[in-house]
Amino acid sequence: MNVSRRALLGGMWTAGAMLASSSVWAEEVITRTASVQGVGVPKGVVQILYNENPLGPSPKALKAATTALGAGNRYPLLDTIGLVRQLHKLYGIPFNGPDNANDLKALFEALGSSPILLGVGSTELLRAVALAYGLEGGEFVEATPGYTEIGNDAQEMFGSKIKRVKIPLTEDYRHDTEAMARAVTPKTRLVIVTNPNNPTGTALTAQQITRLADSLDPRILLVIDEAYIDFATDSGVRSMTDLALTRPNVLVTRTFSKIHGLAGMRMGYALASLPVIRKLRPFTMGLIGSNGPAVAAAQASLTDQDFLMRSKEVALQARAQLMAKLPAYGLTPIASQSNFVWVAVKKDCTELVSRLARQGVLIAGGQRWDLPNYVRISVGQPAEMEAFFAAMDTKA
Ligand SMILES: Cc1ncc(COP(=O)(O)O)c(C=O)c1O
Secondary structure (H helix, E strand, O other): OOHHHHHHHOHHHHHHHHHHOOOHHHHHHHHHHHOOOOOOOOOOOEEOOOOOOOOOOOHHHHHHHHHHHOOOOOOOHHHHHHHHHHHHHHOOOOOOOOOOOOOHHHHHHHHHOOOEEEEOHHHHHHHHHHHHHHOOOEEEEEEEOOOOHHHHHHHHHHHHHEEEEEEEOOOOOOOOHHHHHHOOOOOEEEEEEEOOOOOOOOOOOHHHHHHHHHHOOOOOEEEEEOOOHHHOOOOOOOOOHHHHHHOOOEEEEEEOOOOOOOOOOOOEEEEOOHHHHHHHHHHOOOHHHOOHHHHHHHHHHHOOHHHHHHHHHHHHHHHHHHHHHHHHHOOEEOOOOOOEEEEEOOOOOHHHHHHHHHOOEEOEEHHHHOOOOEEEEEOOOHHHHHHHHHHHHOOO
16 A cells, blocks of 8 residues: 555555455455556545546646746736637637737627636536526526535525425436426526436436427526536437527536546636626626636647547546446446446445445445435546456455
């Protein structure tokens, strides 16, 4: 066991190593895990826990961010505008601002009429939704289990002014869009969809989402959180940014944290009609909220198609491996459209999660979603997946 792993979790690791060393199997596994060096984690830690990109950031992003650090004494205003401009191009939206920075007033006017809003990760934008739509109180329709940050934030800030209507997933772990539509009342402010969903990894088709959008009164905002959409492979599942750009009441959030491998840099964006964007903007940090290296990294990453393809390939390979191999352990992985897999353990997962943790392999227990009979396993690089399966094989 190496020193950095010891340092990481102190006594827990030491106890784990002692326990594990009671079997030859475990010794082999510990050695296997200990030799793994993941990106951004201490050697010996296999972090398949937070649905991150195990490859790290794109080399181009890394270079751009490093260069931007040298301009860390300057506010990153123009670079931030550059990123907005780049996103406009990506989505085929004309940017009506001047090409240079001589006319700042005209640039700001162009930004003020952009349907794209940057955030410190998509978290800032989801929080802005919670604030802007929770202030007046009302009902939020959300899926359970799901990524419920908007509801959590709103409840924390506005208490009983907010009623969260939690709609269970269907039997095949998808959002029950029909039940969500039926749950709408005159008090409903938001209907929230995470596509693909977290923690289940399942996804709705564009047709299902469009039908849900069609059913909603325009005064209700449909939020579509697409943090993981780049990993979707099923036909019919795709990003709904076109809907966000053509309907008055659809908001799509995207992030640089997942396929772009920039979770630590904190960049995300939202697309919606102007009135929705204008409603959210006062609740965000605005143009000086973005940090320069993060903006530079995001800009470079958007141009690195090779890296994005490789990131998807690594995720799909690990996902296929989890689907193929987990049943032999008596576990049931749910078909995923994401960079993680939701797995039915059929009994409380505490023992499994702790056993893996003792060997340096970190996965998410379902307790976080009040579903202790499940775990969520994120994708890793091939060596990390190998160490994960070796850890699964040990009895320690
Ligand atoms: C569904 C979903 N949305 C949003 C986020 C937050 O991402 P960001 O890093 O962009 O704030 C996460 C993070 O894991 C997520 O799972």
